[in-house]
Amino acid sequence: xxxxxxxxxxxxxxxxxxxxxxxxxxxxxxxxxxxxxxxxxxxxxxxxxxxxxxxxxxxxxxxxxxxxxxxxxxxxxxxxxxxxxxxxxxxxxxxxxxxxxxxxxxxxxxxxxxxxxxxxxxxxxxxxxxxxxxxxxxxxxxxxxxxxxxxxxxxxxxxxxxxxxxxxxxxxxxxxxxxxxxxxxxxxxxxxxxxxxxxxxxxxxxxxxxxxxxxxxxxxxxxxxxxxxxxxxxxxxxxxxxxxxxxxxxxxxxxxxxxxxxxxxxxxxxxxxxxxxxxxxxxxxxxxxxxxxxxxxxxxxxxxxxxxxxxxxxxxxxxxxxxxxxxxxxxxxxx
Amino acid sequence: xxxxxxxxxxxxxxxxxxxxxxxxxxxxxxxxxxxxxxxxxxxxxxxxxxxxxxxxxxxxxxxxxxxxxxxxxxxxxxxxxxxxxxxxxxxxxxxxxxxxxxxxxxxxxxxxxxxxxxxxxxxxxxxxxxxxxxxxxxxxxxxxxxxxxxxxxxxxxxxxxxxxxxxxxxxxxxxxxxxxxxxxxxxxxxxxxxxxxxxxxxxxxxxxxxxxxxxxxxxxxxxxxxxxxxxxxxxxxxxxxxxxxxxxxxxxxxxxxxxxxxxxxxxxxxxxxxxxxxxxxxxxxxxxx
Numbered sequence: 001x002x003x004x005x006x007x008x009x010x011x012x013x014x015x016x017x018x019x020x021x022x023x024x025x026x027x028x029x030x031x032x033x034x035x036x037x038x039x040x041x042x043x044x045x046x047x048x049x050x051x052x053x054x055x056x057x058x059x060x061x062x063x064x065x066x067x068x069x070x071x072x073x074x075x076x077x078x079x080x081x082x083x084x085x086x087x088x089x090x091x092x093x094x095x096x097x098x099x100x101x102x103x104x105x106x107x108x109x110x111x112x113x114x115x116x117x118x119x120x121x122x123x124x125x126x127x128x129x130x131x132x133x134x135x136x137x138x139x140x141x142x143x144x145x146x147x148x149x150x151x152x153x154x155x156x157x158x159x160x161x162x163x164x165x166x167x168x169x170x171x172x173x174x175x176x177x178x179x180x181x182x183x184x185x186x187x188x189x190x191x192x193x194x195x196x197x198x199x200x201x202x203x204x205x206x207x208x209x210x211x212x213x214x215x216x217x218x219x220x221x222x223x224x225x226x227x228x229x230x231x232x233x234x235x236x237x238x239x240x241x242x243x244x245x246x247x248x249x250x251x252x253x254x255x256x257x258x259x260x261x262x263x264x265x266x267x268x269x270x271x272x273x274x275x276x277x278x279x280x281x282x283x284x285x286x287x288x289x290x291x292x293x294x295x296x297x298x299x300x301x302x303x304x305x306x307x308x309x310x311x312x313x314x315x316x317x318x319x320x321x322x323x324x325x326x327x328x329x330x331x332x333x334x335x
Numbered sequence: 336x337x338x339x340x341x342x343x344x345x346x347x348x349x350x351x352x353x354x355x356x357x358x359x360x361x362x363x364x365x366x367x368x369x370x371x372x373x374x375x376x377x378x379x380x381x382x383x384x385x386x387x388x389x390x391x392x393x394x395x396x397x398x399x400x401x402x403x404x405x406x407x408x409x410x411x412x413x414x415x416x417x418x419x420x421x422x423x424x425x426x427x428x429x430x431x432x433x434x435x436x437x438x439x440x441x442x443x444x445x446x447x448x449x450x451x452x453x454x455x456x457x458x459x460x461x462x463x464x465x466x467x468x469x470x471x472x473x474x475x476x477x478x479x480x481x482x483x484x485x486x487x488x489x490x491x492x493x494x495x496x497x498x499x500x501x502x503x504x505x506x507x508x509x510x511x512x513x514x515x516x517x518x519x520x521x522x523x524x525x526x527x528x529x530x531x532x533x534x535x536x537x538x539x540x541x542x543x544x545x546x547x548x549x550x551x552x553x554x555x556x557x558x559x560x561x562x563x564x565x566x567x568x569x570x571x572x573x574x575x576x577x578x579x580x581x582x583x584x585x586x587x588x589x590x591x592x593x594x595x596x597x598x599x600x601x602x603x604x605x606x607x608x609x610x611x612x613x614x615x616x617x618x619x620x621x622x623x624x
């Protein structure tokens with residue numbers, strides 16, 4: 001979901017400062033501070049999760065002493081700040097505890113589920129960039145052409161259709177009506193070298209791509225139209241530079257700046273939105289793990305998942321900011 | 336961007352609005368669903384929560400226009416009441432975003448670089464550090480599923496959107512001469528923000544509001560799809576789709592109608608947003624004509 005207010009806001013906000021070593025440190029410091037904030041929020045929210053996990057673990061014949069012992073075992077008898085301290089130190093060491101519902105190490109569980117989610121997200125992102133940018137360019141350069149109008153109309157439907165609706169339509173057409181593809185799961189996994197994948201047959205991927213693709217395409221189109229009407233392009237035309245050079249070297253480069261931001265943000269939201277996509281298709285990724293954890297109030301898994309997604313988001317945002325400095329010479333240090 | 340326009344100009348502006356095809360189409364689609372939601376308060380063909388085992392899983396017919404679901408409930412009535420839930424959630428959530436976010440953004444812009452600006456923007460970053468849907472799922476998981484918690488959840492992620500938009504737009508306005516004139520005249524930051532900045536960023540806020548409204552509908556549908564939105568027996572489009580998925584081979588019409596309702600509503604809002612942006616942004620309009 002596009003949740004940014006204005007893709008250029010980041011550019012404007014960064015434009016006043018030259019990117020120097022101290023700015024870089026500052027940026028990294030802010031990232032660490034944000035992560036700490038995320039950790040505190042996750043901890044606080046999860047302490048008030050309704051449903052006592054201990055109550056789900058004990059047998060009916062447990063005595064109050066057994067319950068107290070179990071509470072002490074999980075450190076639930078300490079004060080909140082102490083609990084946070086212990087939990088945070090453990091987290092720093094990569095120890096997220098044991099899943100309450102599955103009685104397994106949380107890191108192990110996440111490690112198992114992570115490849116499925118990343119595979120879905122990365123392939124969806126790469127494909128939607130590979131298709132979305134050319135289509136966006138087409139629509140911006142020939143806005144009155146039939147192809148552009150068609151693509152533009154279809155894209156509006158694309159961004160209006162949530163992945164779970166696309167998903168159900170795909171299941172209906174391919175699995176139920178035509179009986180062609182497996183409607184859920186990763187399908188038949190195909191072995192390509194060391195990478196075992198079900199992507200080639202998965203409907204979930206197609207559902208994710210449709211939304212991403214249209215989003216990228218529309219962004220490229222509107223940015224490019226914007227750039228093409230700016231003065232420097234007019235001057236380039238007046239100088240008699242070839243249309244090809246103007247469109248692809250001068251204009252596209254500038255139009256793609258916001259695409260970096262949005263792609264970064266989208267990777268994060270794709271991971272989050274995988275919760276829904278994975279539920280539709282029973283794709284065995286982290287999102288499905290999280291939804292199952294929510295229904296069991298499995299706090300360690302929920303905490304680990306949220307922290308992990310928070311970490312990914314902060315990393316992506318920081319990387320996007322740094323990438324901007326690399327791509328845009330105006331933001332590079334002039335000192 | 337213009338300030339408060341005189342009446343004549345406003346009339347021309349309204350005419351301009353309805354000359355945009357996207358806007359008219361989007362407005363029409365949105366109006367249908369708003370009307371359905373409003374009418375559902377007084378009348379629906381059947382009681383949307385009434386179960387009727389004999390009528391279950393009927394396809395569309397004259398008696399049940401959109402057919403019935405696995406409990407024999409009338410799908411047309413459920414979609415009407417579901418529109419009410421979706422629209423209410425989205426409207427209140429956007430309202431929360433505007434009422435809390437815009438003043439924060441304006442305040443941050445009026446003292447750019449101050450501690451207040453830093454605190455407000457860093458708090459925004461913190462909320463932005465989580466994908467919206469995740470916040471929503473977290474809040475509903477912690478405080479229990481339901482329409483009210485869905486509203487709060489979606490509303491919270493709207494706050495930084497509007498705060499950033501308002502701050503970014505206000506910052507450029509603060510450098511204008513007429514703002515400087517107002518400062519020289521002795522107006523305070525609060526008065527300038529309310530009297531001169533706010534009217535000039537209203538267009539932007541309206542366009543973003545339309546977009547966030549459509550995102551709110553999508554988020555509400557997603558939440559109720561995974562079972563964290565409005566709880567049964569209150570009909571909701573997402574929940575109807577989730578129910579339909581288990582019956583997809585038997586009764587595809589159960590998925591078709593709520594799916595179409597979500598897509599058409601969001602499409603209508605997107606078209607409206609597109610149309611409004613073209614109307615408000617002459618640069619884009621020029622490049623099209």
